[in-house]
Amino acid sequence: MTDEIVTSLDVADGTATVTLQGEIDILTVERLRVVLGEAVASRPREIVVDMAGVAFIDSTGLGALISGFQRARDQSIAFRLAHPSANVRQILVLSGLLEVVRVTP
Numbered sequence: 001m002t003d004e005i006v007t008s009l010d011v012a013d014g015t016a017t018v019t020l021q022g023e024i025d026i027l028t029v030e031r032l033r034v035v036l037g038e039a040v041a042s043r044p045r046e047i048v049v050d051m052a053g054v055a056f057i058d059s060t061g062l063g064a065l066i067s068g069f070q071r072a073r074d075q076s077i078a079f080r081l082a083h084p085s086a087n088v089r090q091i092l093v094l095s096g097l098l099e100v101v102r103v104t105p
Contacts (some may be wrong), residue, residue, distance in 0.1 A: 007035045014045040021053035024061030032061060036068030040075060047072050052083035062095050069101050080104055 008019045015069040016039040024032055039047045049065065051057075057065075065081070080102040084092060092098050 007031055009035050009038055009042075011039075011044055016042050016047045016062040017050055018047065019050040019053070020098045024057040024064070026058065026060045029060040029064050032064045033067065036064065036071070040068070040071045040077065043075070044077060044081070046078040049079075049081045050083055051081055051088055052085070054084065055090050057088055057091055059095075062091070062097060065097065065101070070102055078102075 007021070010017045010019070010072065018035050018039050022028070036049075047068070049068070069079045081092070082104045083102065089098075089103070092103065095103075
């Protein structure tokens with residue numbers, strides 16, 4: 001496990017893109033919470049969480065995504081996850097998150 005997650009936030013044309021890298025777990029989840037909060041605060045039309053570089057996500061990471069989704073929804077901001085790997089997608093399916101959050105391949 002690593003204690004560093006590389007995240008970036010890019011806001012352009014009404015879309016806030018949060019790009020994640022590495023493992024999202026108890027050691028890295030606070031950075032994800034902060035970046036999702038910044039994304040919501042930027043008041044975009046949509047937040048896209050690019051998960052292409054995510055190798056693993058645990059329950060704390062799932063909780064942070066759910067919290068970010070709820071905060072976006074409360075502000076009428078669309079929220080979706082993009083490009084999860086097969087392994088991460090399986091975790092998202094098992095968690096039930098895909099029943100409420102839109103995912104694009």
